[in-house]
Amino acid sequence: xRAPGRDWVWxxxxxxxxxxxxxxxxTQQHQEQPERPGLLVADLVAGLAFIGxxxxxRRMRPGNRCWWLLMASGxxxxxxxxxxxxxxxxxxxxxxxxxxxxxxxxxxxxxYPTGRLPGRREQALxxxxxxxxxxxxxxxxxxxxxxxxxxxxxxxxxxxxVTDGRWYAAIDLVFPWALVTALLLxxxxxxxxxxxxxxxxxxxxxxxxxxxxxxxxxxxxxxxxRQEAGLVGPRRDALFLLVVALRVATAIAFVLGLxxxxxxxxxxxxxVGGLAGHDTAPDRLGEALRSALGDPSLELVAWEPxxxxxxxxxxxxxxxxxxxxxRAATLIEQxxxxxxxxxxxxxxxxxxxxxxxVAAAVRLxxxxxxxxxxxxxxxxxxxxxxxRIVAAGDAERRRIERDLHDGAQQRLxxxxxxxxxxxxxxxxxxxxxxxxxxxxxxxxxxxxxxxxRDLARGIHPAVLSEAGLHTALGSLLDRSPLPARLDVRLSExxxxxxxxxxxxxxxEALTNVVKHARATDVLVEVTExxxxxxxxxxxxxxxxxxxxxxSGLRGLADRIDAAGGTLSVxxxxxxxxxxxxxxxxx
Amino acid sequence: MRVVLAEDNALLxxxxxxxxxxxxxxxxxxxxxxxxxxxxxxxxxxxxxxLDVRMPPTHTxxxxxxxxxxxxxxxxxxxxxxxxxxxxTRYALDLLADGAHGVGYLLKDRVLGPGDxxxxxxxxxxxxxxxxxxxxxxxxxxxxxxxxxxxLTVREREVLxxxxxxxxxxxxxxxxxxxxxxxxxxxxxxxGKLGLTDTPDSHRRVQAVLAWLDPAGQA
Numbered sequence: 001x002r003a004p005g006r007d008w009v010w011x012x013x014x015x016x017x018x019x020x021x022x023x024x025x026x027t028q029q030h031q032e033q034p035e036r037p038g039l040l041v042a043d044l045v046a047g048l049a050f051i052g053x054x055x056x057x058r059r060m061r062p063g064n065r066c067w068w069l070l071m072a073s074g075x076x077x078x079x080x081x082x083x084x085x086x087x088x089x090x091x092x093x094x095x096x097x098x099x100x101x102x103x104x105x106x107x108x109x110x111x112y113p114t115g116r117l118p119g120r121r122e123q124a125l126x127x128x129x130x131x132x133x134x135x136x137x138x139x140x141x142x143x144x145x146x147x148x149x150x151x152x153x154x155x156x157x158x159x160x161x162v163t164d165g166r167w168y169a170a171i172d173l174v175f176p177w178a179l180v181t182a183l184l185l186x187x188x189x190x191x192x193x194x195x196x197x198x199x200x201x202x203x204x205x206x207x208x209x210x211x212x213x214x215x216x217x218x219x220x221x222x223x224x225x226r227q228e229a230g231l232v233g234p235r236r237d238a239l240f241l242l243v244v245a246l247r248v249a250t251a252i253a254f255v256l257g258l259x260x261x262x263x264x265x266x267x268x269x270x271x272v273g274g275l276a277g278h279d280t281a282p283d284r285l286g287e288a289l290r291s292a293l294g295d296p297s298l299e300l301v302a303w304e305p306x307x308x309x310x311x312x313x314x315x316x317x318x319x320x321x322x323x324x325x326x327r328a329a330t331l332i333e334q335x336x337x338x339x340x341x342x343x344x345x346x347x348x349x350x351x352x353x354x355x356x357x358v359a360a361a362v363r364l365x366x367x368x369x370x371x372x373x374x375x376x377x378x379x380x381x382x383x384x385x386x387x388r389i390v391a392a393g394d395a396e397r398r399r400i401e402r403d404l405h406d407g408a409q410q411r412l413x414x415x416x417x418x419x420x421x422x423x424x425x426x427x428x429x430x431x432x433x434x435x436x437x438x439x440x441x442x443x444x445x446x447x448x449x450x451x452x453r454d455l456a457r458g459i460h461p462a463v464l465s466e467a468g469l470h471t472a473l474g475s476l477l478d479r480s481p482l483p484a485r486l487d488v489r490l491s492e493x494x495x496x497x498x499x500x501x502x503x504x505x506x507x508e509a510l511t512n513v514v515k516h517a518r519a520t521d522v523l524v525e526v527t528e529x530x531x532x533x534x535x536x537x538x539x540x541x542x543x544x545x546x547x548x549x550x551s552g553l554r555g556l557a558d559r560i561d562a563a564g565g566t567l568s569v570x571x572x573x574x575x576x577x578x579x580x581x582x583x584x585x586x
Numbered sequence: 587m588r589v590v591l592a593e594d595n596a597l598l599x600x601x602x603x604x605x606x607x608x609x610x611x612x613x614x615x616x617x618x619x620x621x622x623x624x625x626x627x628x629x630x631x632x633x634x635x636x637l638d639v640r641m642p643p644t645h646t647x648x649x650x651x652x653x654x655x656x657x658x659x660x661x662x663x664x665x666x667x668x669x670x671x672x673x674x675t676r677y678a679l680d681l682l683a684d685g686a687h688g689v690g691y692l693l694k695d696r697v698l699g700p701g702d703x704x705x706x707x708x709x710x711x712x713x714x715x716x717x718x719x720x721x722x723x724x725x726x727x728x729x730x731x732x733x734x735x736x737x738l739t740v741r742e743r744e745v746l747x748x749x750x751x752x753x754x755x756x757x758x759x760x761x762x763x764x765x766x767x768x769x770x771x772x773x774x775x776x777x778g779k780l781g782l783t784d785t786p787d788s789h790r791r792v793q794a795v796l797a798w799l800d801p802a803g804q805a
Contacts (some may be wrong), residue, residue, distance in 0.1 A: 405640070409671050410595050416698050417601035431596050442698050449695045453671065463674045466639075466646035471676045478675035478724050478800075 009574045011058055014071055015051050022078040025094070039240055043081050046247040050074030053251035057258050061219065063353075065115020069108040070254060076101035077247070084318035094132065096140040099133045102179060103217070105250075106186045109212050113204060113261050114353070122189060129182045136175045143168035162352040177342045196326055196346060204260045211253035214246050256484050261354070267292045268357045286313070293358060297327075301363070303338040310341050318343065332359045332366070342383045386562040387497070394460075394500045401460040409452055416445035461503065469499040469526070473506060477524065494533055496507045498583050501563045502526065502535055508556045509537040509579045517541025517577060528585065535581040545571035587711060590615040590630060592637035593669075594645075602636070605697060607697040609704035616640070620652045627656055627664060634665040636693070636703075639677065641716040649791050650677060653689075662687045665710035669694045678721045679800055687789055688770070690716030690752065705757070715752030715792045722750040725799040742779075745772040750795045754788045 028041045054071035058228040080101050080454065082094025106129050117123050132364040190209045194202060236333060271292040286300040301312040301320075318340055326347040332339045350356050352376060423438045456462070464472040470488045474500045477484045508523055513519050519541035527534050547553050547569040559569045565583035589611050593599040594619070603613045615626035619642045627635050635656055639649035651665045665688035668681060678691035690710045696718060697703045705717035726735070726747065738746065748758040755773070759766045773791075777784040782794050 402645070405671055406645070408596060412692055412763050413671075413697070414595065414598045414601055416695070417598065417605060420698055421601060422609065424605075446695050446698045453673065453693075457672065461673050463676065467674075467676070471674075471680075474676040475674050478728055481727050484726065 007062075011055065011067070011071070014075070015055055018051050018071070018075040018078055019048065020580075021075070021524060022081065025078055025081035025085065028082070028087060028090060029422075039237060041242040042241055044163055046244040047074045047077040047081070049248040049251040050077060053255050056255050060255075060262060061258055064113070064146055064258060066108065066112060066254065066258060067115075069111060069115065070251065072104040073101060073108060073251075092141070096137045097526065099136050099175075099179070102183065103129050103133045105215070106183065108254070109186050109190055109208065113258060117263050124183065125189065129179070129186075132175065132178050132182060135171065139168055139171040139175075143171065146537050157231075180216075183219060185538055187213055187216045204257055204264065208250075208253050208257045211246070211250040215250055264292075264294065264354055264501060265357060267294075268354065268361060271358065271361055285362070289342065289358060289362070293344065293348055293354070297347055298342060298344040298348075300340060300342060302340050310338075312343075329361050330355050332363050334363055334367065339363060365499055383562075387564065388499075390559060390562045391497050394497060397460040398465060401456045401462060403457070404452060404456040405462065409449060409456070412445055412449050412452065416442050416449065419445070464499060464503050465496065468493045469502060472503055473524065473526065476503070476507055476510065480514065482510065482514060482519065482522050484510065486524050486526055487527045489525065490528050490533075494528070494585055497563065498585055501583055502533060502581070503534055503563070505556055505560060505567075505581050506537060512545065512552060513537070513539045513541060513577070516545070517543075531585050533583040533585050535579075535583070537577075537579040539577050541575065541577060543571045543575040543577050544573040545569055545577050547571075587609045587634075587708065588614045588630065588632040589707060590617065590623065590626050590632040590635045592617040592620075592626075592635065592640065592641065592649070594618045594641050594723075602697060605703065606636075606707075609701070611704060611707060620655075621649050623652055624655060624659075630657070631660075632664060634667055634688075634707050636667045636669065636707065639668055639670040639672070639745065645687070647677070650680065651664070654682060654799050657684065658688075662713065665689070665707075665713070667689045667692065667706055667710050667716060669697070673718065673720050675721050675724050675800075678717055679796070682715065682793075682796060685789075685793065688713045688715070691721065692716060692718045693720060709752055709754075709757070714754070715788050717792070717796075719747055719751055722747045724801075725750075725796075728799075737779055738776060742772055745769065746776050746795065749773060749776075749788075749791055752788060752792045755786070 022364065026044055050070050051074035054067045054069075055072060057070060058067035061067075076098070080094055080098030082090050083098055085091040085094060103126075107117075107126055110126055111117050117126065183325050190205070190212050193206050194209050271288055286298070289300055290296055290298045299312055301310040301318050303309075304311045307317070310320055312318050318341075320331070320343075322329050322343055326346050328344060328349055330342045332341060340356070342359065342362070346357070386535065419438055419442050423435060425443065426435055426438070432452045461472055461475070463475050470490065473486055473488060477486050493499065506526075510522070510524075513522055517539045519539035522537065525536040525538075527535075527536075545553070547557065547567075557567045560581055560583065563583050565581060568580045569577065570580075571577040589604055589606060591599060591606070591613055592648035593602060593616075599616055599618070603616060606613050614630045614632050617626050620741070623635065623637060623641075635653075637649045637652055639647060641648040641652070649668055649670075656664055656666055662740055666681070667690040668677070669692055670677065671694050673693055681689050681691050688710050690706050690784055691731070692703070692706055709716045726743065735743075744762065745758060753761065755766050755769045759769045762769070774784055777794075780795075782797055782798060785791055785794075
C-alpha cells in the first residue's frame with residue numbers, strides 16, 4: 001500500500017472539487033425542496049459512487065484510463081444535479097450541461113476495459129453522442145424560453161432573447177429519443193463484444209454489460225415516460241431512487257470488472273512465477289497458458305527457422321495471421337526474430353495488456369530456455385575442451401618420453417658403448433690417464449642414462465602405453481616402498497586417456513600415502529562396471545587428509561574433473577584414508 | 587657361445603655385436619625386427635637370443651612377445667636375454683613366470699659395465715637366469731617393512747640381491763671378493779631367516795627368492 005504520491009494531487013483535487021460541487025448542489029436544492037432530504041442524499045450517493053470508483057480504479061490499476069471516465073461520470077452527474085438549484089444561473093448551467101453525464105458514461109462503456117476506444121465504430125458512436133449533447137446544451141442555453149411547461153420550471157434564459165419556443169420544443173422532444181437510440185447502440189456494442197468473448201473475457205465484461213443494460217433501460221424508461229405521461233409524485237421519486245441505485249451498481253460493476261481483469265493479470269504473474277520455477281516443456285507451457293488466460297482453445301505454436309513457418313502441436317504448419325473468424329494470433333518476437341505465436345480467442349484482445357504480458361512471459365521463458373541451452377552447450381564445450389587439453393597434454397608427454405627414449409637415450413647408450421669398445425681396444429700399452437678418463441666417461445654417461453630414464457618415466461610411464469594399465473600399476477606398486485596389494489579387474493583395457501588418468505590418480509594417492517600416512521597396509525583396487533572405472537585406494541595410516549590442502553590432491557581433482565569423473569576422500573582424524581575415484585569410460 | 591642379436595638401432599646393434607665379439611662371444615645373426623629375428627633364430631639355433639624390448643612396428647613390447655614366441659618354438663634350448671631402456675619389474679617377472687630357465691632381463695645400460703652383458707649371456711646360456719640388480723632392488727625395497735627381511739644384515743642383503751639376479755655362488759663370491767665357502771655360509775643364513783630351503787641349483791634358488799619377494803605377482 002503506497003502512500004499517495006504527487007501523481008495523486010490532481011485526481012484528489014478533482015475528486016474534492018466534484019464532491020464540493022455535489023454538496024453545493026445539495027444545499028441549493030435543500031432550500032428549494034426541504035420535504036425530500038432522502039432524494040438529496042441519494043443524489044449525492046450516486047455521484048460519490050462514481051468518484052469513489054474512479055479513485056479505487058486508479059489505485060488498483062494506475063495504468064488504466066477508465067478511472068478518469070468514472071470520475072467524469074461522477075462530476076457530470078453532480079453538474080446535472082445543479083438543474084434544480086434555486087439560483088437561476090446555476091440551475092441553467094445544470095439544466096444545459098447535465099446530459100454530458102450520458103456522454104461520459106457511454107465513453108466509459110465503449111472504452112472499457114482499457115479506457116481506449118477499440119475501433120472506428122465506437123469512435124463514431126461516441127462522436128454522435130457528443131453531437132447530441134452539444135445540440136441539447138446549446139438549445140437549452142440559447143433557445144429555451146421560460147417558463148415553459150415542457151422544460152424545467154425554475155430557470156430563465158439570460159443569454160438570447162429568443163421569442164419562438166418551437167425550436168427548443170422540437171429539439172427537446174427529439175433529443176430523448178435520439179439519446180436513447182444512441183445508448184441502445186452503445187448497449188448493442190457491449191452485447192456484441194460479450195457474445196464474441198471467451199470465457200475469461202465474459203467474466204470480465206458481464207457485470208458491466210448487465211449494469212449498462214439496466215442503466216440504458218432505465219434511462220429510456222425515465223425519459224420517455226416522463227416526457228409522455230408527466231409522472232409526478234411518489235412514483236417519480238421511486239424512479240429516481242432506482243436511477244441512483246443503478247448508477248451505484250454501475251460504478252461498482254466497473255470496479256469489480258477491472259478487479260477481475262487484475263485477477264487475470266495476476267494469473268499471468270503466477271504463470272511467470274511458475275515458468276521461472278520449473279522446467280518448461282512446450283506442452284506444459286501451453287497448458288499453463290491456457291489456464292492462465294482462461295482460453296481452452298489457446299495454442300502455442302513455435303517458429304521453426306529451418307522450415308520458415310509456425311508449427312503447431314503435432315507438427316502442423318500454421319499460416320499466420322489466422323483466417324478463422326473469432327480467432328486471433330499474437331506474435332512473440334525477440335529482437336525482430338520470430339520465436340513463437342499464441343493463437344487464441346479474439347476476445348482475449350479485449351485486454352491487450354493481458355496478452356502482451358503473457359507474450360512477454362513466453363518470451364522470457366524462451367529466452368531463459370535459450371540462455372540455459374547456450375550455457376549448457378558452453379559448459380559441454382568447456383568440459384570437452386578441458387578433456388582435450390588433458391588428452392593433448394598426455395599425448396605430448398608420451399611423445400616427449402618416446403623422443404627421449406628413441407633419441408637421447410639411444411644415442412647416449414651408443415656413444416657410451418663406443419667409448420667402452422675404445423677402452424677395450426686400447427690394449428695394455430695405453431696411457432693409464434687416458435684409460436682412466438675413458439672409464440670415467442663411460443661411468444658418467446651411465447649415470448646420465450639412469451637419470452634420463454627416471455626423468456622420462458616421470459614424464460610418462462612407457463609401460464602404460466606399452467603393456468596397459470594393469471601392468472603399469474604393477475610396476476608402480478613395485479617401485480613404491482609400501483606393502484601395497486593390487487586388485488585389478490578389468491574386462492578390457494580402458495582408453496589411453498582413462499588409463500592415464502587412473503594411473504596418475506593412483507600414483508598421486510600412493511605418493512601421498514608414502515609421504516604422510518605412515519601406513520603399513522595399502523589396498524589398490526581398480527574395477528569396471530557399467531561404463532565406469534572405479535578406483536579405490538585405502539590405507540591404514542594416520543588419516544586426517546584435507547583434500548583442499550596440498551596441490552597434489554587438488555591437481556588430481558582437477559584432472560579427474562576434466563575426465564568427467566568424481567573424486568572423494570574420506571580421511572577421519574581417527575586414522576585411515578579412503579580415496580575413491582570414478583571415471584566414465586566413454 | 588653363439589648369440590643372435592635383435593636391436594632396431596643399427597649403430598647400437600653394431601656396437602653390441604662388437605662388444606660381444608670382444609668378450610669372445612660369437613654373434614651368429616643380427617635382426618632389426620621381430621619376424622627377421624624369429625627367422626634368424628630358427629636358422630642359426632643360437633645358444634642365446636639377445637633382444638630389445640622395443641622394436642618395430644609399434645615400439646612397445648614386441649621384444650617380450652618375441653621372447654615368448656622363441657620359448658614356445660624352441661623351449662629351453664635357446665636362452666633369452668631381454669634388454670630394456672626402462673626398468674619394468676613386471677616385464678622381468680613376466681619373463682620369469684614360466685620358470686627361471688635360461689632367461690634374463692637387463693637394463694640396456696648394463697652393457698656398459700665391464701663384463702656384465704657377457705656374464706649375463708653366459709648364465710642364461712647355462713640355463714640360469716640374469717635379472718637386473720635394479721629389479722631386485724625394487725622388489726626388496728617394496729618389502730622393506732617385512733620382518734624377516736629387516737633382520738638381514740647389509741652384507742646378507744647384498745648376497746640376497748646377487749643370488750636373486752641369478753648368480754651362482756661362484757659368481758657371487760667373485761662379485762663380493764670373498765670365497766665361495768663364505769657365500770655358502772651367507773646363503774644358508776639368509777634362507778634360514780626367510781624360511782626358505784637352500785639349494786645349490788641357482789635357478790631354483792632364484793625362483794624361490796623371487797616367489798618370496800613377489801608373492802602376488804607370479805600368479
